[in-house]
Amino acid sequence: MERITGALAAVRNPRTGADVMAAEQVRDIATSVDGKVRLTLLLAPEDDATLVRDVRQAIERLEGVADVRVDVRDPAQSEPTPARRAPNPAMSQPMAPAAGGMGRALPVMEAAPQKAPPKVPEPVAYPHLGRVIAVSSGKGGVGKSTVAVNLAIALAKAGKRVGIMDADIYGPNLPLMLGVDAPPAVRDEKIIPLEAHGVKVISLGFLIEKEQPAIWRGPIVMKIITQFLRDVQWGELDYFLVDMPPGTGDAQLSLVQATPVHGAVIVTTPQQVAVGDALRGVKMFERTGVPVLGIVENMSWFENPETGKPIALFGSGGGERLATECGLPLLGQIPIDPRIQEGGDTGRPIVAAEPESRAAKAIEQVAQRVMERMAARQG
Ligand SMILES: Nc1ncnc2c1ncn2[C@@H]1O[C@H](COP(=O)(O)OP(=O)(O)OP(=O)(O)O)[C@@H](O)[C@H]1O
Ligand SMILES: [Mg+2]
Structure with missing residues (x-):
């Protein structure tokens, strides 16, 4: 951690001349044992976007760092509140395919971030989408995407028509998890x-191209959503x-401003x-x-795939405590199963690939409860 903050202290913001640590532009630095580093960079509209690259490179140069993820946030929006502050981007153009139908279509991103907070966008209902459900968490890496993907498949298996959208524009991983990755057609x-x-x-x-750095700011998140x-x-x-x-940032706020959200599932x-983070979510x-x-x-626990034997983990019962504390139902408990990770990396989600596993059953139970809750709300 000290090495990271040390490296960041050497990164200067060309606009102000101050380093990003002293200027408190960096938040939420998180590291994992396998060398992944993740942080939030507060980038004002007038800041140069190359700062994102400089921050990333400063950390990438450190020994032992395998992967760096920089989430960019507009400082004006760093404390999301229901007082809706996101600018209203001009959203008139649909995405266009790249010239000649070759390559990948790019979202329209030329809108300059606006300075004064303009009027709040009204959420627009899209009745053909059915019930809109956000799968969220406070903390990164807890398995949101895994739960979202498998929940979607479980709902489809139950006969529902299901769509899933990746709102993680800085680290989209649904293509990998679902085993699809092709430029979609535009008609x-x-x-x-x-x-x-x-x-x-x-x-x-x-x-987007895989290596494209994440330099989008708040208004762009809204636009893409x-x-x-x-x-x-x-x-x-x-x-x-x-x-x-992860978190309670731009994407969460943008989604609820873009359309009425009928429910949230917190992982x-x-x-x-x-x-603690989930509670904030x-x-x-x-x-x-x-x-x-x-x-x-x-x-929730470790599931030995050979024997099916559960092994309890240190620090258990958190989901239950949170549910009780918030007066919410605990929709399900999913064990750690190495096949979840393998399946996630090879486009074979566990609910499809190992439907008899305890993890798949747990997710199908979550799907069942979600359908019940939604039916109760509608009726
Ligand atoms: N129950 C589980 N058993 C084993 N591996 C799991 C389980 N749940 C998730 N994983 C693995 O943990 C990693 C993180 O999961 P995932 O990407 O779903 O988390 P996330 O909350 O969406 O992360 P991010 O915050 O980066 O979006 C993935 O490699 C996934 O395969
Ligand atoms: Mg995810």
């Missing part, structure tokens, strides 16, 4: 979603799942630190008027 100015395991899917991962809702040929759906990025791991949705459907506890 009549609408993007045709890809389909995998009976689920329609759209991700920024389909539309709106384009995914509006300009994709989803057809008639029963459920529309949104895989959120946590059993450990206290994840639970719950509060954020409640403040914005989105009903939280319940808590999913992921990585």
Whole structure:
């Protein structure tokens, strides 16, 4: 950690001349034992976007660092509140395919971030999407995308028409998890979603080059989310799942400003630190008027795939405590199963690939409860 802050102290903001640590532009530095580093960079609209690259490179140069992820946030939006502050970007153009139909279509990104907070966008309902459900957490890496993907497949297996959208524009991983990665076709100015395991899917991962750095700021998040809702040929759906990025930042706020969200599923791991973050996630949705459907506890215990024997982990029961504390149902507890990770890396989600496993059954139970909760709300 000291090496990281040391390296960051050497990165100067060309606009102010101050280093990014002294200027408190860096937040939420997180590291993992396998050398992954993740942080949030507060980038003002007048800051040079090359600062993102400089920060990334400074950390990449450190020994032992395998992977760096920089989430960019507009300092004006760093404390999300229900007082809706996101600028209203001009959102008139649908995504266009690249010239000649070759390469990948790029979202429209030329809108300059505006300085004065303009008027608040009104959420637009898209009835053909069915029930819009956000899968979120406070903390990164707890298994949101895993839960979202498998929940989508479980709902499809239950006969529902399901779409899933990747709102994690800085680290889209639905293409990998669902095993689809191709530039989607564009027809009549609408993007045709890809389909995998009976689920329609759209991700920024389909539309950008892999190595493109994450330099988008708040207004762009809103724009992309709106384009995914509006300009994709989803057809008639029963459920529309949104895989959120970690935290309670731009994407969460943008989604609730873009469209009415009918429910949120909050994913946590059993450990206290994840639970604290998840609680913030719950509060954020409640403040914005989105009903939280319940808590999913992921990585609840270790499941030996050979014997099926459960091995309890240190720090358990967090999901249950959180659910009780918030007066919310615990929708399910999913064990750690190495096949979840393998399946996630090879496009074979466990609900499709190992439907008899305890983890798949746990997720199908979550799907069942989500359907019950939604039916109760509708009726
Ligand atoms: N129950 C589980 N058992 C084993 N591996 C799991 C389980 N849940 C998730 N994983 C693995 O943990 C890693 C993180 O999961 P995932 O990407 O779903 O988390 P996330 O919350 O979406 O992360 P991010 O915050 O980066 O979006 C992945 O490699 C995934 O395969
Ligand atoms: Mg994810």
